[in-house]
Amino acid sequence: MKAIASLVAAAAAALLALPASAQNFQKPEDAIKYRRGAFSVLGPHFAALGAMVNGRAPFDAKAAARHGEVLAVVSTLPWTAFGPGTDKGDTKAKPEIWTEQAKFKEGADKMQAEMAKLVAATKTGNLDSIKASFGPAAGTCKACHDAYRGS
Template sequence: MNVLATLSLATAIATLSVPALAQFQKPEDAVKYRKGAMTVMGAHFGRIGAMANGRVPFDAKAVADNAALVETMSKLPWPAFAAGTDKGETRALPEIWTEQAQFKESADKFQAEVAKLAAAAKTGNLDSVKTAFGAVGQTCKSCHDNYRKE
């Protein structure tokens, strides 16, 4: 039930996010938005990781549900890295704005790998999930290494 509620919330956010993105009144609103999206995404990615790494029993349906949510969420934070949102309580490095093409490429690669994870999760095959999970994790690490303060 909790996963269903979370998926419903993610769908609502995705549906409403496009008009909302144009309406950030203050840069700190965009920062809060992208932090929230990353936090939710990370929580659900972590649930998949716990199963992929054997810390909790593998549940194919739970992996598929969480991967679908991560895939939806993977599209949300990027527009909130708009000009002027590099100030305040953010761990975003200035390179996001000075290397916009590379940052976008990193985001696109992340989304592509997340789509592969969602597809692998639908198969119910743990080995496929592990492989795809590792690839997504590498894109996360690469982006964090290049564009996030410690």
């Protein structure tokens, strides 16, 4: 039964990730909405793990694993939506994203790598493992927010 659940989760992740990698936005506003949506889904799942890590919520290994499954997919989604013309409009993105594209991509790649480590830790059911990987993942989020997100 557990193997079936894992296969279903993997298939869902693959299906969700596919449209993001091949995303063709009709208008810049569509891309902005897409990336904002991805970040708005990522935030609460990451925050729920943070609450467990910091003792503000009781640790629940099954819930941590579910949050990890969501983060595995959602942390890969917003990056395709930072294309041309998406620097204007309803966005908190700073212009440096487009003037420092290589640095921005490096930060996004680092975030995804740290998030993958956190996701792997959530699958262990071990709070200490999750704590060890949460800090570095959170650090990549903070670094990007500090450099590339306005108020």
